[in-house]
Every structure is written in structure tokens, then in C-alpha cells.
Amino acid sequence: MAEPPSLRERTRRAVHAEITSTAMRLFRENGFDATTVEAIAAAAGISRRSFFHYFGSKEDLVMGDTEALGQSVKAALEARPEDENAWAAIRAAFEELQAQHGSIDERFEMARLYHHAPSLRARHLEKHLRWQELLAPDIQRRLGLPASATPDPRARAFVAAALACLDAAVDAWFESGGKADPGKLFDEAVATLRA
Known part of the structure; x- marks a missing residue:
């Protein structure tokens, strides 16, 4: 039986999902090209640097x-x-x-x-x-x-x-x-x- 994910991994997944959800809402409201990484980070309550800890680019956020x-x-x-x-x-x-x-x-x-x-x-x-x-x-x-x-x-x-x-x-x-x-x-x- 596989071990359940650690607290750190569960937290990382939750933050990842929250950033993704926030970004998708902004993309719907403003369009993909008009939505900046800074706007996503601000709406998600994280720094720009933290955004790049989870995603390599805005495109990676959508494409996985x-x-x-x-x-x-x-x-x-x-x-x-x-x-x-x-x-x-x-x-x-x-x-x-x-x-x-x-x-x-x-x-x-x-x-x-x-x-x-x-x-x-x-x-x-x-x-x-x-x-x-x-x-x-x-x-x-x-x-x-x-x-x-x-x-x-x-x-x-x-x-x-x-x-x-x-x-x-x-x-x-x-x-x-x-x-x-x-x-x-x-x-x-x-x-x-x-x-």
C-alpha cells in the first residue's frame, strides 16, 4: 500500500490548486494574454517569486x-x-x-x-x-x-x-x-x- 502524501506535499498541492483556480478565474475575466503573473500572484496572496516556485511560466500554469x-x-x-x-x-x-x-x-x-x-x-x-x-x-x-x-x-x-x-x-x-x-x-x- 502506498504511503499517503506528507503534510508538506498536501500543502504544496493545495497551494498549487488555489493558484490555478485563481488564475483560471482571472483568465475568464480578463483573457489569458491580458492577465499578468503579477496579477495572479496578487490575487492568490503570494509573491511573484512564490508563483515561480510552483510554475515555470503563465503558460505552464494552463498546460501543466x-x-x-x-x-x-x-x-x-x-x-x-x-x-x-x-x-x-x-x-x-x-x-x-x-x-x-x-x-x-x-x-x-x-x-x-x-x-x-x-x-x-x-x-x-x-x-x-x-x-x-x-x-x-x-x-x-x-x-x-x-x-x-x-x-x-x-x-x-x-x-x-x-x-x-x-x-x-x-x-x-x-x-x-x-x-x-x-x-x-x-x-x-x-x-x-x-x-
């Missing part, structure tokens, strides 16, 4: 720990059956993202922020480039490509296309007011690429 999330998607991909085709495996691995992004309302709020904040879009694209390197080796194997020291460009292109399909599905889901099925939208985007 993209490296850790990428590692969890990679682990989910690698845990898929060995003989599962690359599209089915990556789709199942992407479901890990939904599991870690909270409620439908929270996911919709995140999509709204991405939709309206160019700086978040830019950070999102940086994340995609890192994830291509993380996910490409398993995809390379699933595509039957020979192993190599660096990921094969075809495997990186596959991951880039899958991430583009995911983004298109999330955008369409947001534009539907959260009514469309994001899984179906992803499948439709992939089917178009494979046609």
Missing part, C-alpha cells in the same frame, strides 16, 4: 507539466499490445490525456484558452515537437521500420499527423460547444488522412 504528461502518454503507448497497429495504439494512448485533464467543463475551459491565446498555441506547438521525439520510437517499431539511433522521419511524421488530428478534433469539439464526440472527431480526421 507537459514533459510528465508526455511521459505518461509514452508509457500508455508502450503498454499497448505488441501487435496493435500504430493508429489504434496512439489513439488509445491519447485517451490518457483525457483522463488527466479533469472534468468536461475543465477541458472545455482549456480548449477555450488555447483557442484564444496565441502564446498558448506557440507553447502547444513546442510540446508537439518534444512529443514527436518521445512517441516516435514505439511508432517506428509498430510501423515495421528498422530501429535507429534517432527516430525515423516517417515515425516522427506519423506522430505529428496524429497530434494534428488530435488538435483538429479538440478544436471541432470546442466549436461544437462541447457537444460533439472528440473520439469520433479524431477517428474522422485519421480516416481522412488514411484515405
